[in-house]
Amino acid sequence: MAFFVLCLLSAAFTPIYVGIVFLGFIPEHHCQSPGVAQLRNRCDWSLEEELNYTLPKGETHGDAFTSQCKRYDVDWNTTELNCINPLDFSTTYRNRSSIPLTACQDGWLYDFPGSSIVTEFNLVCEDAWKLDLFQSCVNVGFFVGSISIGYMADRFGRKRCLLITIVxxxxxxxxxxxxxxxxxxxxFRLIQGLVSKGGWLTGYILITEFVGLSYRRTVGIVYQVAFTVGLLVLTAVAYAIPHWRWLQLAVTLPNFFFLLYYWCLPESPRWLIAQRENDKALKIIKRIAKGNRKKLPPSMQDLQSEEEMGDKPIPLFLDLVRTPQIRKHTLILMYSW
Incomplete structure (x- = not known):
């Protein structure tokens, strides 16, 4: 049961990790030019004809950036424009490439029926870097949160830390x-990054600490598979909900159900033993054994009492390199990540 509910947590982490694909979708776009809509209606143009007549293109400025981020510096409201070739300025300009361009001063038009943070906040052209900043803040949050929350999970307990990150x-x-x-x-996305990756790692630790050494590899792989299933679900939900605010709500609200972990998820027995709380650990181990219809090994009955174990150890970052074996594992994991 604990393994299944934690796999749900892994699947729910997907929207934060790769949600930028849908939340920050960049559709085809071009400058909005005052008067073009009225001219289109007067000339009964199709969308293809409108773009062909009004978007900058040619040998000089035919690249995609120019057609998306620049517009002709033309007064489309003038009565001199005709519907067959509105840019026929033979008396003023030799060809289209000689017509001056200006920036998108009146916003953009997006070829997309839904919405994303790009279309709502116009994160294109000169402001395209803001979309990269949006995702970079999430990654910074992942880095800081993984370190700080990992320490908190060692210091205050896996379950308590997991519930705080979920909230x-x-x-x-x-x-x-x-x-x-x-x-x-x-x-708000940065805050999500600060807690979500650390919460996901805490769930991973809980899963591996609930089982014996021979099962750790299996449960770790299945936990990652649950993340992949979350990718498929996210794609389907994003297809059904093309508006980013509703999509954000749809993938966030289910997280509140994870607060039920307070009642259905036990603390890690291994962490409790490390904290010299063997009485609590033994109760949880007995409950797990009863739920799995297993007999408790005799070695578990011989756990020392809390008084005999001495003071509780305080976790330190130095513990990651204290012994040759753990130092080797730490360096391997750092290189792998």
Whole structure:
């Protein structure tokens, strides 16, 4: 049971890790030019004809950036324009390439029926770097959160730390869906990054500490497979909900159900033993054995009492390199990541 519910947590982590693909979708776009809509209606142009007549192209400025981020510096409201070739300025310009261009001063038009943070906050052209910043903040949060929350899980317990990350992740995810500006969107996404990766790693630790050494590889792989299943589910949900705010709500609200872990998920017995709380660990081990219809090994009955074990150890980062064996494992994991 504990293994199954933690796999759900792994699947729910997907929208934060790769959600930028849908939340930050960049559709085809071009500058909005005042007067073009009226001219299109007067001339009864199709969309293809409108783009062909009004978008910059040619030998000089025919690249994609120019057609998306520049527009002709032309007054489309003038009565001199004709419907067959509105840019026929033979008396003024030799050809299209000689017509001056200007920036998209009146916004953009997007060829997309839904919405994304790109279309809502116009994160294109000169502001395209803001989309990269959005995802970079998540990755910075992953890095900082993995270190700090990993320490907290060692210091205060896996279950307590996991529940705290779930609460913060859920609340910040909902606030992001209602963020009034790009800045607040980045702030709430950064908070999600700070807690979500650390929470996912805490779930991974719990799964591996619930089972024996011979099963750790199997449960670790299945935990990763659950993440892959989350990718498939996210794709289906994003296809059904093309608006980023509703999509953000749809993938965030289920996280509140993980607060039920408080009642259905036990603390890690291995962590309790490491903290000299053997009485609590033994109770959990007996409950797990009873649920799995297994007989408790005699070695488990001989756990020393808390008084005999001495003071509780305080985890330190130095422990990662204290002995040759753990130092080797730490360096291998750092290289792998």
């Amino acid at each position: 913060i992740n859920s609340i910040s995810g909902v606030l992001m869906a209602f963020a009034p500006s790009y800045t607040w969107t980045v702030v």
